[in-house]
Amino acid sequence: MIEFRNVTKRYGKTKAVDNISITLPKTGIHCLLGRNGAGKTTFMKLLAGHIEASGGAIKVGSKKISPSRMPENVNFVESGAVQFNMRVSALIDTAAGLQDGFDRGFAMRMLEFFELDGKKKFKQLSFGMKTMLSAIITLANNSDVILLDEPTLGFDAVMRNQFNTLLLESYQAHPRLIIVSTHLIDEIAKVNERLIIIHNGKVLVEAGMDELDEKAYTLSGTAELVMPLLNGLNCIGQTMVGSLVAAHVYDRRITPPHGVSVDSMSLSDFFINTVGGKKNAQ
Amino acid sequence: MHSKALSAAKLNFRNMKLATIITGITVLAMLVQELVYIILAENGNYAGWESNPVGIGNYFYLLVILAAIFIPLQNFRKMVNLGAKRKDFFLGCAVNYVILAAGASLVSIVLYYTFEQFMLNYHAEGVLNVLPVFGWAANGPIVAFFQQFAFLLLFSSFIHTLAAAQDKWYGWVADAVIVVILSVFIPIEPLRMALVWFFNMIIFQSAPLQILCCLVLAIVIYSLNKPILARKVI
Numbered sequence: 001m002i003e004f005r006n007v008t009k010r011y012g013k014t015k016a017v018d019n020i021s022i023t024l025p026k027t028g029i030h031c032l033l034g035r036n037g038a039g040k041t042t043f044m045k046l047l048a049g050h051i052e053a054s055g056g057a058i059k060v061g062s063k064k065i066s067p068s069r070m071p072e073n074v075n076f077v078e079s080g081a082v083q084f085n086m087r088v089s090a091l092i093d094t095a096a097g098l099q100d101g102f103d104r105g106f107a108m109r110m111l112e113f114f115e116l117d118g119k120k121k122f123k124q125l126s127f128g129m130k131t132m133l134s135a136i137i138t139l140a141n142n143s144d145v146i147l148l149d150e151p152t153l154g155f156d157a158v159m160r161n162q163f164n165t166l167l168l169e170s171y172q173a174h175p176r177l178i179i180v181s182t183h184l185i186d187e188i189a190k191v192n193e194r195l196i197i198i199h200n201g202k203v204l205v206e207a208g209m210d211e212l213d214e215k216a217y218t219l220s221g222t223a224e225l226v227m228p229l230l231n232g233l234n235c236i237g238q239t240m241v242g243s244l245v246a247a248h249v250y251d252r253r254i255t256p257p258h259g260v261s262v263d264s265m266s267l268s269d270f271f272i273n274t275v276g277g278k279k280n281a282q
Numbered sequence: 283m284h285s286k287a288l289s290a291a292k293l294n295f296r297n298m299k300l301a302t303i304i305t306g307i308t309v310l311a312m313l314v315q316e317l318v319y320i321i322l323a324e325n326g327n328y329a330g331w332e333s334n335p336v337g338i339g340n341y342f343y344l345l346v347i348l349a350a351i352f353i354p355l356q357n358f359r360k361m362v363n364l365g366a367k368r369k370d371f372f373l374g375c376a377v378n379y380v381i382l383a384a385g386a387s388l389v390s391i392v393l394y395y396t397f398e399q400f401m402l403n404y405h406a407e408g409v410l411n412v413l414p415v416f417g418w419a420a421n422g423p424i425v426a427f428f429q430q431f432a433f434l435l436l437f438s439s440f441i442h443t444l445a446a447a448q449d450k451w452y453g454w455v456a457d458a459v460i461v462v463i464l465s466v467f468i469p470i471e472p473l474r475m476a477l478v479w480f481f482n483m484i485i486f487q488s489a490p491l492q493i494l495c496c497l498v499l500a501i502v503i504y505s506l507n508k509p510i511l512a513r514k515v516i
Binding site: 045050051052066067068070072075077078081082083084086091094095097098099100102134137138141 | 370
């Protein structure tokens, strides 16, 4: 289990992570969402022990994490990770030598699946392929916690779909906690189980996808029918066109009257309204 | 020895191309220069040029120095991206420097007793080499090997530690302190004597003490990498 207790990380006067307290379970695929500069990478680096927290405590299991106590069971690769300019197969072999329990078989299968040429050197790969290779190396690790920062950066639509397959294959082979930070919200929604939204260094939402399906919805209809329904509900955003209104709600489900429709909210709509709407989810 | 540390050491060796190329080109250039000099001399074009060339073996010091600069500056982040831990990098680099210091010392000794003796036929003024200059050659090749090895190990530990700290304020403070020590200590007699004492300790004193001093100092200086690595941002 992972525990962040009142964790703050300052860069000069800027708080990249602002007093976060959160507990994460041992297993599951978590999606970490946030706008650029929201604090996602800092959150991951703190958890991986790559940087020191300015305040608070981070624990993985019973072990307190810091750069001098880098956790053995957490593996993090940031977006655009630079690798040695070696052949792809040599990089896999080297990673296997550097990590306990590295699943070389899984890595080689994935190289074949994604048609990554093992003879090519790292610098000869396209940006997307470089990212894919880093993701494969990370997922072949047998760590209890895997952190992937923007793993689909530079991927085309087919590769993004393939990445989801890779993620699920890895998770099924070795159930553990996988946290994926991404901007491609609806694509990751196909595989993730829980969602964490970070905004201005704070965790705004930490919920399961089932809970979001239940609580995040849109009420559409005329303003005179919809607006009274919002009393007592947590409305995270509204769109008005003439007399029609679409109100985005994150709260208990209601049974709407005739003339008001209830639609499930897409993850991207939920995210946009949560971090960019007039009100935030609570 | 930890197998992951050995993998880290192996990875460092595989990625020492730049240091190897620079050293190779330097050695090759000096060899060509020396061969041209010898050919000219053999053909009667030797006009009594006064020259004290540096022994070819000493150029292999360059490999140790460059490796100690490039490894901490270029390899640390990449190694972590492959899943290495800081401890493995720390231990792996130590293995690298022990092997590099031993290798450079061995090559230097072999060249001193072979090629450089041949060079002496063409350089009446002698060939400059650390081994006789520091007095190590007088102790025979085996003791000289260990003296040179210990000195190179200390040298590489010092350079690695300094390079590893360059992204932090204390790295710059260390640079400034070294410059101040050299510029202030030399003109002031008592301080200069302290410097002389220090260099006597690591170079000129009796072989066992010199080796012991160098090894102890190398371990102490290299140990400073633990807190430096712990604070290194990735």
